[in-house]
Amino acid sequence: SQQGEEDPQALSIQEGENATMNCSYKTSINNLQWYRQNSGRGLVHLILIRSNEREKHSGRLRVTLDTSKKSSSLLITASRAADTASYFCATGSNDYKLSFGAGTTVTVRA
């Protein structure tokens, strides 16, 4: 299975701190995408990183990809209360589906 697995399962940080979460996967991929899900809501696309890229930035988000280790990390800098959500990595390959991990639940304390 190519499913991503996030680590840690849960993360609690103070507002203003950085949050880092990791994703590992098992087989080769074409891209890896990160999504955010607020409680009981839909999935919001955050960022896509292709297999030939090593790092990507979008606002306060920084994503890295290490294909040799089959892992990715998502860093949220200067966290805000509104960043409280679950974060999922999802891998894409030569087929059509995305394979999701179990997610990291991030709580940002005011």
Next chain:
Amino acid sequence: EPEVTQTPSHQVTQMGQEVILRCVPISNHLYFYWYRQILGQKVEFLVSFYNNEISEKSEIFDDQFSVERPDGSNFTLKIRSTKLEDSAMYFCASSEYGTSYNEQFFGPGTRLTVL
């Protein structure tokens, strides 16, 4: 900004009944998907649809499930005879190109409760 929309937001049905979940993908997108998320579990792929036919489906997508693009804008998921274990959040997604090349954008989901 264009977005994927889904109706209804919440559907309650009796076991054995048929349900149709509806989605309007982003207008210039060509690939359409259904996923589901059972409460507290991972998001699981059900099916992808391109050029008016299924391009890929998972083991979950058995004969009880079907998809259709009845007109130029809607994309539907039908469950013929619902089971208790079909209770989940169902997400529609669309992308401009296939997964290998592009982001998939998700709708807000339909929460299906089977009693």
